[in-house]
Amino acid sequence: MLAGSAACGTVENLSAGQKLDKAFDKLGEARSLSFELDLDADAATLKALDAESSEPGEEMPDEMAELLSDARLTFSVHSKKPIEKSEEKDFTAMAMKFSGPDGDLLEYRMIGDHLYVRVDAEALGKMAGSPMPSADELPPEAGAFKQLLAGEWLKLSVKELEKTRDEMAGAEGPGGEEPAAEPSLDAKTQKKLTKALRQVIAEQVDFTTSGGSDGTEHVKATAPFRTLITELFDELRPLQNQLLPGGAGLPTAKDFKDAPNKKVTADFTLKNGELTEVSVDLAKLAEKAKVEKLALVLRIGTAEKATAPAGATEVRIDEIMSGLLGGMGPIGEEGFGGGEF
Secondary structure: OHHHHHOOOOHHHHHHHHHHHHHHHHHHHOOEEEEEEEEEOOHHHHHHHHHHHOOOOOOOOHHHHHHHHHOEEEEEEEEOOOHHHOOHHHEEEEEEEEEEOOEEEEEEEEEOOEEEEEEOHHHHHHHHOOOOOOHHHOOHHHHHHHHHHOOOOEEEEHHHHHHHHHHHHOOOOHHHOOOOOOOOOOHHHHHHHHHHHHHHHHHHOEEEEEEOOOOEEEEEEEEEHHHHHHHHHHHHHHHHHHHOHHHOOOOOHHHHOOOOOOEEEEEEEEEOOEEEEEEEEOHHHOOOOOOOOOEEEEEEEOOOOOOOOOOOEEOOHHHHHHHHHHHOOOEEOOEEOOOOO
16 A cells, blocks of 8 residues: 555655555464554653643543553454455454553453453552452352452353344334444445545655664654644545444544644564564654653564463353442442442
8 A cells, every 4th residue: 555655756755665565465464463552651751741631630640640651452363364364253363451560450362252351450440540349348249240350260252242232232223223234345445445545645654764784674654743634534534424334424624723733753663574563753742741752652473372261250241240230239429339439
């Protein structure tokens, strides 16, 4: 995609675009991938940025700033086919984990027909400023929800979860009509989308490249933030009926008028032609706060296949819900069961 977009620009743009095209093609050919996303910023920087837009008394808690500065979101996927050719039935394992400075806060693994999940409820409650009750404080009738709060691995049926989701969504739409079909991107729409993105990238993005002797190369893409995001949505607007359900409209230039238009840079790291990291420098978007380092970093690699955790307890989704509603007691002014939560 990028090679086509860069063709309208300089020779360096063309070369950079071709290298990124090949790197993304390799990702699509892989059968297993892992991604790790984190913020490269300290807690003080995040607090300063939040203070710019927060009302007095609504500033980000210190615990939240500390968590976000050290948080990592990891995701891995395995398929029987190359990722770009895979459909839902082809994926054999997926895993996601959200980690903080003191360990894993939330994790799930989908292996075959089952989903495995566990949470560190105590740490999440402290981070949010709303302490959760401990598992020891709950009555036996809290059941599976009590096990969830205790940080145990729970095992759920994927088919049951899908059935519950469909029941909650409703089998019929308003007035007894069939629900509207999900929006889909057919081949024709995908081609239009690709062409639109190429056009904007060709006009707004500048590429530079630099390399080392160990096979590592950096491709940097720079563009003015507000202009880039505004034109991207302008190009996508003719396709909004295919992209969004229910006639929801895409943001307009008016929605982005207050966004900073300083140039931001995405740094793509290639190792022997393979994409290993993407870092987007956001420091220049700060208007008043003095920010030296603020970047969104995505690391890419090959993942080991996720396995089912030992000792997981098989439960039903209705057991968790009944434990939440029945075992926690009435919801009072101070939270569930009249406690602090």
